[in-house]
Amino acid sequence: MALSSVPLSCLFLLLLCLSSRPATAGRQSDARGFISAVVTEKGLDFAKDLLVDQAVHTLVPLHLANMEKSFKIPLMGGIRVKMSNITLAHIEVSSSTIHPGDSGVVIEVTGAAANLSMDWSYAWSTWLGPFEISDGGRASIQVKGMEVGFTVSMENQEGSLKMAVTDCGCHMEDILITLEGGASWFYQGLVNAFEDQIRAAVETAIKKKTIEGISKIDSLLQKLPKEVRVDDIVSMNVTFVGEPSSGNSSVEFDIDGLFTDAHKVVVSNLLHMNSEPSNLCEEPIPMLGISLNEAVFNSASIVYFEAGRMHWIVDKVPDQSLLNTAGWRFIVPQLYKKYPNDDMKLNISLSSPPVIKISRKNIDASIFADMTVNVLDGSEVVPVACISMVVTASGVPEILGNNLAASIVLGDFTLNLKWSKIGNFHMHLIQGVMRVFLNNVFIPYVNTRLRRGFPLPIIHGFALQNASILYSDSRIVVCTDLMFTEL
Secondary structure: OOOOOOOOHHHHHHHHHOOOOOEOOOOOOOEEOOEEEEEOHHHHHHHHHHHHHHHHHHHOOEEOOOEEEEEEEOOOEEEEEEEEEEEEEEEEOOEEEEEEOOOOEEEEEEEEEEEEEEEEEEEEEOOOOOOEEEEEEEEEEEEEEEEEEEEEEEEEEOOEEEEEEEEEEEEEEEEEEEEEOOOHHHHHHHHHOOHHHHHHHHHHHHHHHHHHHHHHHHHHHHHOOOEEEOOOOEEEEOOEEEEEEEOOOOEEEEEOOOEEEOOOOOOOOOEEOOOOOOOOOOOOOOOEEEEEEHHHHHHHHHHHHHOOOOEEEEOOOOOHHHHEHHHHOOOOHHHHHHOOOOEEEEEEEEOOOOEEEEOOOOEEEEEEEEEEEEEEEOOEEEEEEEEEEEEEEEEEEEEEOOEEEEEEEEEEEEEEEEEEOOOOOOHHHHHHHHHHHHHHHHHHHHHHHHOOOEEOOOOOOEEEEEEEEEEEOOEEEEEEEEEEOOO
C-alpha cells in the first residue's frame, strides 16, 4: 500500500524485510560484519503486516482530482456531468504476502475493499432558450477485489542502504457507483460512464503514493547514522557490510558492529570467516536472531583500555579492616611492623585489555591487572608492593530492555609479586584475603559497569520481547520477537 508518511520506526521493518537480491544459496563473499541479523519468516510476516497497516493509515483519506464529462445530443443541446470532492475514505485488507522476486522483495495485497465518496452534479442547456436544468447530490463508490503489489530493491552504497521501487501496480476488479439525492435514478447511466476514469485515477494515485513513500524512506535511510554513541568514550560502528541476502523464508544483513573511539572517524572493518549459519535460534523460531562475534566485546575492551578507563583506586570496602595494616599483621607481618595501624589504598590498573572468549558452553573473560598497595603514612602515600594478577571469570549475559548486559562470576586467579619495598612474601599467604577481596569488592564493582550494557542494533520504536540468548563458537546469538512501540 502507499507509504506517504511512514514514521521512522518503519525503517527498521524495511531494513529487515527488503533485499536487493532474490533468494541465494549463500554469500558470494566471505567478507562479513561482526554483527549479523537474520529475520525469519515470522519476522517477515510481522514486518509486512505492520508495513501494510501503516500504509493504510497514511493513505486515507486520499483526495482525487475532479472529473467532468460533456455530451452533445442532437436537437436537445448539451449535457455536463461533474464529479467533485472524490475521496478514498476507507480501505480494508483481507490478505497480504511477502516473498523474494527476480529483482527484489515483492509485497502484495489481494482481495482488498475500498469505499469512496463524492459529489455529483448535472446540467442541461438547450439551444431553444437561455435556461438550464440542473441537479446534484452525493454518491458512494464501492471497490472490491483490489490488488496492490510493488517490488523494492535495496543495495549497499558505502555502508548505507539504497532503496528503490522497481515495479508497482494496482488493479481493481469491481467498482459500483451509487447515486444519492435529486433524480439520481435518472442520471445513473451517465455517472456510470465515469467508472473507468475513477478506476484509473485511484490506481494511479495509489502507485504514485507508493513510489513517493519508498522515495521518502530512502532519503531517511541515507540519513541514518553510521555510528551509535554508547557513552563519551565509545561508539558502535553500524555501517552495513556487503549486500543483504535473502532465502525462501529469511533475510540476513551484516553490520560492522565493532566499538570505536567516539572521537575518531568510523572506519569499517571486515571479518573473514568460513560460511556458517548465522541463525541458531531454536523452536519456536522467533522473529529475529542477532549474532554477535566475540570481537565486538573485545573491541569495547580495547577502546576503554586505551582511553585509560580501566584504573581504580580502592579506599572503601565492606570490611574496612582489609585496608589497614593491622588486618595484615599475621599475613604479611613485615608490612605491619614497618607501618603499624596505617590505612591503605589499593591502586588497581589493568595491564592489558581484558580478553573475552565465547564457546558453546561458556563465556570466559581473562583480566590482567597490577595491584599496587599504598600505605597512608601520615600525609604521605607510600607504594610498598605491587602484585600482578590474572583473574579468570565466567560471563552471564542478559537482556535489559533493548540492551545486552552481563555479569561475571569469579573463576580462578593467580598472583605474582612484581616488586616489594617490604621484602619478599609468599603469594599463597594472601590467597584467602585476595579471594575475599575479589568476590566482595572487585567483581561487584565490575558488574555494576557491565549491567549498564550496550544497545543492540534496534531502531527506536521497537522493543525486544521474549528474548533468549544462545552460545556458539566465538559468538552469542540473541533470539527474540519484536514489539512495535511507535515513536
